[in-house]
Amino acid sequence: MTSKVAAAAAFLSRTNELGNFQQSCSQILSFCESNSLRTGLHIHCLVLKLNLLENLDLCNNLLSLYLKTDGIWNARKLFVEMPHRTVFAWTVMISAHTKRQEFAWSLSLFDEMMASGTDPNEFTFSSVIRSCAGLRDLNYGARVHGSVIKTGFEGNPVLGSSLTDFYSKCGRLKEARQVFNSLQNAADTISWTMMITSLVEARKWREALQFYSEMVKAGVPPNEFTFVKLLGASSFLGLEFGKMIHSNVITRGIPLNVVLKTSLVDFYSRFSKMEDSARVLNSTGEQDVFLWTSLVSGFVRNLRAKEAVVTFLKMRGLGLQPNNFTYAAILRLCSSVWSLDLGKQIHSQAIKVGLADRTDVGNALVDMYMKCSASEVEALRVFGEMISPDVISWTTLIIGLVDHGFEQDCFGLLMEMVNQGLEPNVVTLSGVLRACTKLKSLKxxxxxxxxxxxxxxxxxxxxxNSLVDAYASSDKIAYAWNVARSMERRDNITYTSLVTRFNELAKYETALSIINHMCSDGIGMDQFSLPGLISASANLGALETGKHLHCYSVKSGYSSSVSVSVSNSLIDMYGKCGILEDAKKVFEETANPDVVTWNGLVSGLASNGCISSALSAFEEMKMKGTEPDSVTFLILLSACSYGRLTEMGLEYFHSMKKIHDIEPQIEHYVHLVGILGRAGRLEEARGIVETMPLGPNALIFKTLLRACRYHGDLSLGEDMANKGLALAPSDPALYILLADLYDETGKPELAQKTRNLMSEKGLSKKLSKSTVEVQGKVHSFASEDVTTAEKTNGIYAEIEWIKGEIERSGFTYRGNKNASYHSAKQAAVFGLVYTSPQTPVHIVKNKTLCKDCHEFVSLMTRLVDKNITVKDGNRVHIFKNGECSCKGEEETSFVLS
Incomplete structure (x- = not known):
């Protein structure tokens, strides 16, 4: 009996000790802070060893600690282990996932909770409703609202605020207003401010200001937090709205605490009113690091680098230690102004104060090194040292690698990112699609x-937009259009991308059709889309459309004096259409011409036969301090070729490396060979091809082959043809040039054999196409076009009638039967017939204008007082009164397109 009593006493003693232990653990957990994760793990181990999971208070405290220390995975593990879960445990887990924006998880847990029979409280409902708002899930949220009413929580201020926010974000302002009106304390400032907050976060900025007006009419006094939210709305509505809110702050005597001052500083900086931002900061003595950081960020946003750095230093001088947001802002400035030295200094300071390992600072460092450094090494090192890289970190790294030419590596990084449990966002995926575009990888x-x-x-x-661009760049036009149509909202970038890609694919008519689609969507052309549309007009010879676009640009504020890109495209268009006076006028109106502007002017002058003017413009360009680029020298070499300025061409070529430190590319060597070939210096040209540091391409062999044909050098011509065919066996131009060489050197049997070989290989020469604009519509013609018989038959008859008129007028025209209905003739006659007598005709041809067509169009302008401009593959021919601006040089172009 005594032993039984002793055993019972020992049991009770251990029980008391265990109870005291559990109570002590609960007290320890309640005192733990956010850095006490290790303590929580130790207690968790003891709970499992001593089988204490039945102690709800202990488990709930441990759960709270895990969530406080962001140990979400440990919290989930403990939650699963708990045999019994109180409403507190369910609520804190649901709340934690809502705060982490894991809204789907939150709703899934709520479904489990309801299935378990545990009744939710107002805090549970609040978290669930906020998750519904995050997902914009109206149906689920409405069902939860029904449960709120059934359980008697209707009118609860906590739930009322969550429900108004939910309905506002789902675009149901009427329901949001009904919930607001049902609140028990709807007349107080906090409730009204919460409603304004919901409208602002739902991007209903005008409705937020309207609600403020109602608040004032209802006699409810706004506080500083009300105005903070209203300033956020004004940032999107305009400067005048914000000024009105600021004046209300002053007239109502609202104290300017640091939160409100920070909002005002941020608001004025968004409208580049940095002096007003600084004035707000200095208006009262109360200041903190967030206020100063807002001012620094404002200077960064407006690219006022000096003021940003001075403010940063002044802030430190006042004893305010910059925080991670301050350092991130200054690093963004370094990225914007490409200042690697400043970036390195800021990096060093961030290390000294222990902020370099913060994720936002690390992200800014990766971005800075990617943008400012020629190497990706430093950025990769910073990324590798980051403790917790987030989606922004990975996205910044991927986009930076794309910019540095490491497109292939992006796909592996994307997979690694996903494997680490991070979901790529739309910016990440847009960056990866840009890599696909650069790689031309349709797969x-x-x-x-x-x-x-x-x-x-x-x-x-x-x-x-990235998908549209990727498909369009791969010549998958239908795919690109399908994606564009499926988008909820298209914008200027969508259409600018399409126009750019269509121009690259020489689909100029399709590019111009974009204008109609933009109008249908209510999207106006801007300084980014206009250059592409003007370029399409230039390449089609659609002068009338180009002039309309020019007028639109002036009316819309994108004139040549404002937008250099619009100016450059206009100079190019007028030059290609042979309207040099207008090209010069646009150039003179350009406030700050860049190298592209000068290139456009020089090119326009050269292609229109004004060689000396073109070279003079180049000299003026250098005198005014604009450094030429590689494109400039392509234009100059082409001008020297047309102008038969052999020595000058050689001088320009050699000056590229010696004077301007520009390494000649294969295109420059092609032009150099063309210059020497035109001058008959064929052996010298061959020496260039054989000794140049770059590997030759088919084009350079074609260029020298054409020179051999012109000068009758059969031996060299055959050698060039063989070498060209070794590189491009399916290029029909090589066969055609070789056959013509055989014909012109008295070898007709070899010429026929070459043509037969070309036919056996299934090769045919490039179809000749010409376009002409009549009354704003572009008409296309092709040689021997049987698809538009009704149109061409009529044009053929007109061509024959004009030939008869030429003969009856006493002019000599030796027509080539094989060139009777070339596309250029069709376009010229169509333009002549269907335009008014005073309207010039502008034609664009995709190949060099042949001698027969050149003579025909020239004689047409003798019969009729009409200017006809033909832009062919190489230059602009302006026909007037039987004369051409090319001075009869149409057959001696030695650089093939």
Whole structure:
């Protein structure tokens, strides 16, 4: 009996000790801070060893600690282990996932909670409703609202605020207002401010200001937090709205605490009113690091580098230690102004104060090194040292690698990112699609598109634009259009991308058709889309359309004096259409011409036969301090070729490396060979081809072959043809040039044999096409076009009638039967017939104008007082009164397109 009593006493003693231990653990956990994760793990181990999971208070405290220390995975593990879960445990888990924006997890836990029979409280409902707002899930949220009413929580201020926010974000302002009106304390400042906050966060900025007006009418006094939210709305509505809010702050005597001052500083900086921002900062004595950081960020946003750095230093001088946001802002400035030295100094300071390992600072460092450094090494090192890289970190790294030419590496990084549990956002995917575009990898684009479809984000504007660009650059026009149509909202970038890619693919008519689609979507052309549309007009010879676009640019504020890119495209268009006076006028109106502007002027003058003027413009360009680039020298070499300025061409070529430190590319050597070939210096040209540091391409052999044909050098011509065919066996131009060489050197049997070989290989010469604009519409013609018989038959008859008129007028025209209905003749006659007598005709031909067509068009302008301009593959021919601006040099171009 005594032993039983002793055993019972020992048991009770251990029980008391265990109870005291559990109570002590609970007290320890309640005192733990956010840096006490290790303590929580130790207690968790003891709980498992001593089988204390039945102690709800202990488990709940441990759960709270894990969530406080961001140990979400440990919290999930403990939550699963708990045999019994109180409403507190369910609520803190749901709340934690809501705060982490893991809204789907939050709703899944709520479904489990309801299935377990645990009744939610107002805090549970609040977190669930906020998750519904984050997902914009109206149906789920409405069901939860029904449960709120059934359980008697209707009118609760906590839930009322969450519900108004939910309905506002889902675009249901009427329901949001009904919930607001049902609140028990709807008349107080906090409730009104919460409603304004919901409208601002739902991007309903005008409605937020309207609600403020109602608040004032209702006699509810706004506080500083009300005005903070209203300033956020004003940032999107305009400067005048913000000024009105600021005046209300002053007239109502609202104290300017640091939060409100920070909002005012940020607001004025968004409208480049930095002096006003500085005035707000100095208006009262109360200042903190966030206020100064806002001013620094404002100077950064407006690219006022000196003021940003001075403010940063002044802030430190006042004893305010810059925080991670300050350092991130200054590093963004370094990225914007490409200042690697300053970036390195800021990096060093961030290390000294222990902020370099913060994720936002690390992100800014990766971006800075990627943009400012010629090497990607430093950026990769910073990324490797980051403790917790987030989606922005990975995205910055991927986009930086694309910019540095490491496109192939981006796909592996994307997979690694996903494997680490991070979901790429639309910016990440847009960057990867840009890598696909640069690689011309349709397979990769299709894979990414499939991923986007599975995630249901392909219709988002930023990623949709990248998809459109990727497909269009791969010549998948139908795919690009399908993506564009599926997008919820198209913007200027969408259409600018399409126009740019269509121009690259020489689909100029399709590019111009974009104007109609933009009008249908209510999107106006801007300084980015206009240059592409003007360029399409230039390449089609659509002068009338180009002039309309010029007028639109002036009316819309994108004139040549404002936008250099618009100016450059206009100079190019007028030059290609032979309207040099207008090209010069646009050039003179350009406030700050860059090298592209000068290149456009020099090119326009050269292609229109004004060789000496072109070379003079180049000299003026250098005198005014604009350094030429590689394109400049391509234009100069072409001008020297047309002008038969052999020695000057050689001088320009050699000056590239010696004077301007520009390494000649293969295109420059092609022009150099063309210059020597025109001058008959064929052996010298061959020496250039054989000794140049770059590997020759087919074009350079074609260029020298054409010179051999012109000068009748059969031996060298055959050698060039053989070498060209070794590189490009399917290039029909090589066969045609060789056959012509045989014909002109008295070898007709070899010429026929060459043509037969070309036919056996299934090769045919490039179809000759010409376009002409009549009354704003572009008409296309092709040699021997049987697809538009009704149109061409009529044009053929007109051509024959004009030939008869030429003979009846006493002019000599030795027509080539094989060139009777070339596309240039069709376009010229169509323009002559269907335009008014005073309207010039502008034609664009995709190949060099042949001698027969040149003579025909020239004689046409003798019969009729009409100017006809033909832009062919190499130059502009302006026909007037039987004369051409090329001075009869149409047959001696030695650089093939």
């Amino acid at each position: 990769r684009v299709l894979e990414i598109h499939g991923y986007l479809l599975r995630r249901n984000v392909e219709s988002e504007t930023i990623v949709g």
